[in-house]
Amino acid sequence: MDNRAIGVFDSGLGGLTTVRELRKLLPDERIVYFGDTGRVPYGNRSRETIRKYAMQDIRFLKRHEVKLVIAACGTVSSALTPELSAEAGVPFSGVVVPAAQAACAATVNGRIGVIGTTATVRSGAYGRAIRTINPDARTFGNACPLFVPLVENGFIEPDNEITAKVAEIYLKPMIDERVDTLILGCTHYPLIYDIIDRALGSRVTLIDAGKQVARWAQGYLAREDLLAGPGGGGTEFYVSDSPDGFSEIAGLFLGGDVKGDVTQIDLDTL
Template sequence: MDNRPIGVFDSGLGGLTVVKELKNILPDEQIIYFGDTGRVPYGNRSRETIRRYTAQDIRLLQSFDVKMIVAACGTVSANVLEKEIEGLKVPYTGVLLPAVQSACAVSTNGVIGVIGTTATVRSGAYGKAIRGIRPDAKVIGHDCPLFVPLVENGMVERGNRITELTVQMYLTPFLTEDIDTLIMGCTHYPLLYGFISDIFGNHVTLIDPGKETAHYVQNYLTSSNMLFEGDDPQPNRYFVSDTVDGFCETAEKFLQRDLNGQVERIMIEDY
C-alpha cells in the first residue's frame, strides 16, 4: 500500500475532470490539486513557457510528497517531452496516451478527430501517437482557443447562447469529414460535453481524457500495489495561483460538493 496523496495539476479548472473521475473510482485516495489559474490558458504559450510552467507545477506537487503526478492538461501532455520528466522519483502520466489508446480502440473507420488548444494541435503529438498505434489512421485536428476561457468563466450551463455559437463555429467543419471518434484533447472540454455532443449526436464517440486518465491511474496504482489502505482517508486539498472565489464557484458546480476551506492560493513563482 501507499497512503501518500496523488498529485494532479492543470492550467486551471479543466483538471477537475480527472479529479472527479478519480474520486468516483478511488474514493479513499487523497488528491492534491493545483490549478494555475493566474496563468491560464497554457494553450497560447510558447513551448518553452509551457515547459517552464510545468516544471514549477511539478515542484509544487512534489513538496507534498505525492506518490504519483498526473498532468491533467492536454497542452502539457502534448508539449513536455519524456526526457524532461524521466528524472522524477514518482510515476507520472499525462492525458494524451490514455485518450489516444481509447480512441484507437473504439474507432471503426480509423478517422479520428482531435480538438485542443492551439499549442496542442500545433504540436502534432496526438496525431503522432494515434498513428503509432494505428498507422493507417486519418487524423483531423482543429484548435478551439476560446473553449478554455468559456469554461474558466463558468459559461458551461446548457442554453448559454455564446457558448453554443462558439462550439458551432469550431466544430461545424468536422461535419464534412467522416470522423467516427473525437478526442477532446483538453481536460477543460468535457465541461462542454453537452454542447459538443449536440453537434455530433450519436454518430461520433467522444473521448473524455479525464475519464481515460483516471482509469489509467487506477490500473497503475493497483498493479503497483500503491493503493490507499486504511480507515482514515484524508480530504482533498486544492491550490490555485489566483483568486480562490472564482475557482470555487465553478468547481463546486462541477464537483457537486462544497469546497469551503479546501482551496488555498499559493505563489507558484516561489517554485
C-alpha cells in the first residue's frame, strides 16, 4: 500500500480526460494535476521546446512526492525518449505505449491510424511503439492541428457543423487507407469522440490514448503493490495561468464538477 499521490500533467486541460478515467478506476487515489495553461498548446512547438517544458512539468510534480507520473498529453508522450523518462527519476508513463498495445489488440486487418498534434505525428512515436508489438502492423498518421482549438473553444456538440467538416478533411486519409483501428493520440480528442466516429462511418475502433494510460496505471499500481488505502481519494489542480474560468472548462473535460483546489503557480519557479 502506498498513499502517495499520482502526478498527472498536460500542456493544458486535455489531460483531465485521463484524470476522469483515473478517478473512475481508482477512486481511492490522490491525484496531483498540473496543466501548463501559461504555455499551452505544446502541439505546434519544436521537439526541444516540448522536452524542456515536459521536464520542468515533471520536476514540479516530483515536489509533491508522487509515486507515479503520467504525461496525459500525446505531444509530450511522443517527444520524450526512454532515456529522458528515466532521467525524471520517478516511475513514469506517457500515453503512447498503452495506446499502441490497445490498438494492436483491437486491429483485425493490421492497419492502424494515428491522429494527434503536428508534433505527435511528426515524431512517429506511435508507429514505433506499434511495430515493436506487431512488426507486421502498418500505421498511418495524420496531424489534426485544429482539433485542439476547436475543443478548447467549445465547438464540441455532436452536431457541430464546423468541427464535423474539419474532421471530414482530417480523417479522409484514414478511410482511404482502410484503417480498422484509430488511435486518438491527443487527450483532447475524446471530447469530440462522436464527431470523429461519425466522420469514419462508425466502422473503425477508436482507441482513447488517455483512457488506456489510466488502465495501465491501475495494473501497474496493483502489480507493484502501490495502490492507496481506502478513503483518501481526491484531486489537487495546479495551473500556470490564472485559474479564472478553470473550473468551468475543466468540468467539460472531467464530465462533471471540479472538486478540489485550483492553485496558480509561477512559471519562473518551474
